[in-house]
Amino acid sequence: MNDTATPTPPRARRQTITLDAGEAEGFAPGDFHMITAGTRRIGVIRLQNGEFRALRDWCPHKGAAICKGIVSGTWPPSSPGELRYERENEIVACPWHGFEYDLVSGAELCQPDAPKLRFYPTAIVDGRVVVTVPATRTEQGT
Amino acid sequence: MSELIEPSAGAQASVRARLIDCDVHPVLQRGYKSLVPYIPRPWHERFVRKGANLPGTSGVPLKFTHPNGAVLREDARAPDGGLAGSDPKFLAADLCDGHGVDLALLNCLEAASVCSAKAGVEESIVLASAYNDYFINEWLPLDQRFLFAMTVPVQDPQAAVAEIKRVGGHKQIAAISLPLVNIQMGNRWYWPIYAAAQEMGLPIFLHVTGIESLLAGSPSITAGSFDSYIDRYLAMPQLAESSVRNLVFNGIFERFPDLKFIFAEFGFLWVPAIVWRMDRMWRSLRHDVPWVLKPPSEYVRERCFFTTQPVDEPENPAHLRAMTDLIGYENICFSSDYPHWDNDMPDATLRYLDAEQRQKVFADNARKVLRL
Numbered sequence: 001m002n003d004t005a006t007p008t009p010p011r012a013r014r015q016t017i018t019l020d021a022g023e024a025e026g027f028a029p030g031d032f033h034m035i036t037a038g039t040r041r042i043g044v045i046r047l048q049n050g051e052f053r054a055l056r057d058w059c060p061h062k063g064a065a066i067c068k069g070i071v072s073g074t075w076p077p078s079s080p081g082e083l084r085y086e087r088e089n090e091i092v093a094c095p096w097h098g099f100e101y102d103l104v105s106g107a108e109l110c111q112p113d114a115p116k117l118r119f120y121p122t123a124i125v126d127g128r129v130v131v132t133v134p135a136t137r138t139e140q141g142t
Numbered sequence: 143m144s145e146l147i148e149p150s151a152g153a154q155a156s157v158r159a160r161l162i163d164c165d166v167h168p169v170l171q172r173g174y175k176s177l178v179p180y181i182p183r184p185w186h187e188r189f190v191r192k193g194a195n196l197p198g199t200s201g202v203p204l205k206f207t208h209p210n211g212a213v214l215r216e217d218a219r220a221p222d223g224g225l226a227g228s229d230p231k232f233l234a235a236d237l238c239d240g241h242g243v244d245l246a247l248l249n250c251l252e253a254a255s256v257c258s259a260k261a262g263v264e265e266s267i268v269l270a271s272a273y274n275d276y277f278i279n280e281w282l283p284l285d286q287r288f289l290f291a292m293t294v295p296v297q298d299p300q301a302a303v304a305e306i307k308r309v310g311g312h313k314q315i316a317a318i319s320l321p322l323v324n325i326q327m328g329n330r331w332y333w334p335i336y337a338a339a340q341e342m343g344l345p346i347f348l349h350v351t352g353i354e355s356l357l358a359g360s361p362s363i364t365a366g367s368f369d370s371y372i373d374r375y376l377a378m379p380q381l382a383e384s385s386v387r388n389l390v391f392n393g394i395f396e397r398f399p400d401l402k403f404i405f406a407e408f409g410f411l412w413v414p415a416i417v418w419r420m421d422r423m424w425r426s427l428r429h430d431v432p433w434v435l436k437p438p439s440e441y442v443r444e445r446c447f448f449t450t451q452p453v454d455e456p457e458n459p460a461h462l463r464a465m466t467d468l469i470g471y472e473n474i475c476f477s478s479d480y481p482h483w484d485n486d487m488p489d490a491t492l493r494y495l496d497a498e499q500r501q502k503v504f505a506d507n508a509r510k511v512l513r514l
Contacts, residue, residue: 062486063487096485098209098484
């Protein structure tokens with residue numbers, strides 16, 4: 001780096017808010033628990049492996065309330081006439097157009113490069129699921 | 143029967159409308175029980191004895207069951223948990239308030255499938271009236287934004303005419319839902335119905351009933367049967383393509399000079415191709431159908447309207463725009479298909495249209511075809 005260059009001011013870190021989604025033990029795999037942050041709806045779900053995901057209730061395809069979709073496994077690509085079923089409770093199918101999304105990665109199964117589900121960080125604090133979401137301008141008081 | 147007015151009335155409401163949704167699907171709020179007040183007692187006893195509203199199968203899904211279980215959107219359920227499309231107040235709030243829909247054309251697919259081939263002909267006459275009376279009495283008075291495509295018992299054209307004359311004057315009835323049966327649309331079977339529709343100023347509304355290629359009496363979509371939902375679903379536009387051709391070449395547009403047709407949920411990107419082909423063959427073989435007095439494309443342009451849903455999504459969105467340019471912006475009418483799974487909600491549909499095109503597609507074209 002050139003020592004004479006004007007230093008770039010550090011980018012202001014976006015403020016966040018934390019939301020309590022409830023007792024971790026109260027989450028059965030495959031069931032969304034809905035919480036809100038202002039006008040944002042967020043679905044929190046426990047995966048089969050015990051991990052949690054918090055996602056915006058907004059399908060990146062056309063904006064449907066995706067947390068009202070079907071959470072299940074899926075039937076992966078197979079040979080003609082063969083049928084397999086796997087990944088129980090790791091896939092959500094949008095209630096509108098049926099696009100399937102991977103709740104582990106957020107990617108659409110058919111087109112992994114298409115816009116993904118919006119995830120928010122989760123943590124377990126004192127046995128409760130805590131979700132961290134960016135604060136809106138209103139919430140930041142600016 | 144409810145309020146009757148002259149067919150041309152109601153026009154003032156249409157002038158104000160900026161967003162007209164030409165394909166919305168209500169369902170009976172309480173299943174068969176909703177129809178009971180409108181069914182004569184002997185018929186009601188017959189339907190009860192036959193197990194109306196009772197589970198009729200073991201529950202094993204059939205091959206044309208939707209792969210996700212239902213065509214109705216789970217996120218559009220009524221507040222009481224009722225099926226999507228079953229609560230008129232919620233439908234008005236969710237669709238009309240929520241998406242700025244000024245007028246919503248309701249058409250009941252269950253009524254259409256019953257009248258097409260699920261019910262016997264005598265039953266279908268009773269049930270068509272019951273469905274129509276239910277929606278006229280229990281939905282239309284609740285919200286002036288509701289329009290209705292009345293269903294006719296197509297298995298008996300004379301009964302269909304009587305039903306049109308009985309309720310077709312209602313100010314919120316904007317079209318006649320003509321259930322598809324296994325008779326081509328230009329066949330003289332329909333001529334009495336077309337004459338009555340023309341007399342009442344009502345367009346013919348064509349939409350799949352859901353039983354095509356399933357029950358005898360419904361149309362066969364293709365040369366053979368299907369083995370999957372997706373295959374059958376994607377073949378549906380062939381019903382419309384076939385109907386457009388048959389209407390033109392049987393001279394329906396000359397025989398009924400004021401009659402218009404609206405094709406719902408068949409998409410629209412296929413229209414230019416069949417119109418070009420019809421025009422070309424007409425030049426060669428016009429004398430086979432001498433009652434077709436002008437190029438088929440002119441009849442289509444003047445009398446056929448196509449709803450937008452389901453809008454295709456090519457990898458390059460510019461290709462969709464180019465295809466839309468080919469059909470033009472005079473004959474396509476916005477439709478959401480609410481509350482079905484493959485809906486196109488207005489905020490997320492054809493967003494590339496400029497203001498003038500949008501005005502035509504989302505409102506003005508519907509005004510040209512519906513009786514408003």
